Amino acid sequence: MAFRISFFRTPQHRVFNYKPVYWDPEKEAFEERVKKSREKVAATKKNEDKPYVPGGSIRGSFQKRHEVERRYPARQKLIRAIIVISLIVIMVLAVYLTQGFSYLFKLFQ
Secondary structure, three states: OOOOOOOOOOOOOOOOOOOOOOOOHHHHHHHHHHHHHHHHHHHHHHHHOOOOOOOHHHHHHHHHHHHHHHHOHHHHHHHHHHHHHHHHHHHHHHHHHHHHHHHHHHHHO
């Protein structure tokens, strides 16, 4: 045993407590497949309540869109107003920019 004198306290060694856990990748893959298949079965059971009608999702979509447009006519008016105002602003900017460019061309001639 060696007698050591030190001005600073030396830290204790660190201990790593590793407790191994058994992991079975085959069992995990099997459980994942079972989970996916159960989700598929549950999804098909939900859809079994309603009979399948070819094109059924398309038929009502146009009517629903029309109903939404009828309910919110102010939204359409607002969108049209924004488009018209933005076109006017773009035209005004184009006029001022062309006048500015023509003024620059006159300066450099």
